[in-house]
Amino acid sequence: MGFLDSVLRKNRELESLFDLDIFYETNQRAYLKKLALETCINFIGRTISQSDFRISKSGKRLYNDWNYLLNVRPNTDQSAAEFWQGFIYRLILDNEVLVILSDNNDLLIADDFFREEYAVYPDVFKDVTVKGYTFKRTFQMDEVIHITYNNEKLTKFMDGMFGDYADLFTRMIETNKHSNQIRGTVSIDATQSLDEKNQNRLQEFIDRLFNAIRKSAVAIIPKLKGFEYNEVAAGDKSGRSVDELAKLKRDLIDDVANILGIPTSLVHGDMAEYETAMKAYIKFCIGPLVKKIRDELNAKLISRQDYMNGMKVDVLGVSEMNPLEVATAVDKLRASGVYNGNEIRMKLGDEPVDNSALDEYVLTKNYQRAAEQSVEGGEEG
Structure with missing residues (x-):
């Protein structure tokens, strides 16, 4: 700063104008992360929400309370489609999902809970919270539906990548704005340096002048004695096109889709090789997820003896031809x-x-x- 100080001391008027508010901070593009996650997770959630959960014995379907809860109305506030879409969203985003059965026989998805693990005995879930209400009782593993997705939370795993994409996306927007911004110079007939009051008035006038140019198709600038405004060309106008910004967002969604096992062509609605992409989606993304859900439902809703006698839970409606x-x-x-x-x-x-x-x-x-x-x-x- 020594060199800069020496320059400012040689021109006191420049020193007073140097403090004008012409800098801004780079904003984080947090919506990029939200866009990619919402697009891919909701794509899977909509698929699973179409499932039909069937409880059968020796090939004959049984119609009981569980059939109603899983396929019609899991609780007083959600339909089955809404419940399973929220179930998948929580499972993928948080890496695990916990569903409890309330005293009113409602299936509720927990927003937060603490899991106490044991080596020999069933794990215990404490401080289970649903919509701001925390249950005082504890829940044993054998009386809840609990499924884990991967080994680490998706958001935690991808925080670094989202940060890099956000920085790159912000820089591309800044470059595009910079190459297409309106630039001008203001000349002031001043024989002495501006005091703080006049400096603020000048800043306010320049701000009003800029807003008039930026917001209006036609802007009339008053010509004042001792004040002259001149617009200058903005240098290089190549910048970053809107297409490049859209491509960056598409690439981010593609990365998330690849991690989740979704063919990118399906996410973007591309019809090329649709049949092949759909088969891969069902086999490598939906199939393993459906098996996790089916295994958990069979383990928690069907006793071992009933299962051996031919009773089971099937999840249909997604992979069938x-x-x-x-x-x-x-x-x-x-x-x-x-x-x-x-x-x-x-x-x-x-x-x-x-x-x-x-x-x-x-x-x-x-x-x-x-x-x-x-x-x-x-x-x-």
Whole structure:
């Protein structure tokens, strides 16, 4: 600062104007993180919310209280679709989700809780908080639904990357603004340095002048004696285009989607190779997630003895194929005798029906053994 001080001392008027408010701080683009997370997590949440949770025994669906809670109304304030979308959002964002059953038989997603872990005994959940209310009782592991996603919170894992993207995005916006900003010089006929009062008045006038130019399509600038405003060209106008800013946001969403196992083409609505992307999405993203949920529901809602007797919870409606799209394959499976009609119905997400014809295995003539020869229509020589 020694060199700068010497320069300012040579020009006291410059020294007084040097304190004018012409600097600003760089803002953090926190909405970039929100945009990427909301886009990808809600994409998965909307998929899971379409699931149909079926409790069955020996292939026959059971309709009980759990069927109503899981598929219709988990609690007094949420529908099933809203509940499961919020369930997935909490699971992925916080790496774990806890659902408790209240005394009124409502399924509630905990906003906060403390988990006390034990090596031999079931873990205990304390200070469970839902919508600002903290339960005084403790919950055992075997009486709650608790699922973990990965080994570390997604937000914690990605904080560094989001910080880098935010800095880069902010710099690109600043560069774009800088290359397209309106610049001007103000000349003042002053024989002496400005005192603080006149300096503030000058700053206010310049601010009003700038706002008039910035906000209005047509700005009229008063011509004052001893005050002259001149607009100058803004140097390099190449800057960063809006397309580059949009590409940066797209790249950030792509990184989050790749971590979660979502094909980027699905997130952005690209229809190229849609079928391939959808198969990969179901297999590598939704499939493992559905299995986690199914395993947890079977462990907590079905006793070991009932499970051994054929009772189970299935999660359907997401990975099943459209019957109209696989009609040819269905016909081949049925005609070859590999599956009967009810088994094919279950693979397509439908319930088996009480029809003895669909329980039979059929085999068309085209699949008869090679050693067998048909003599129909022929004569023995």
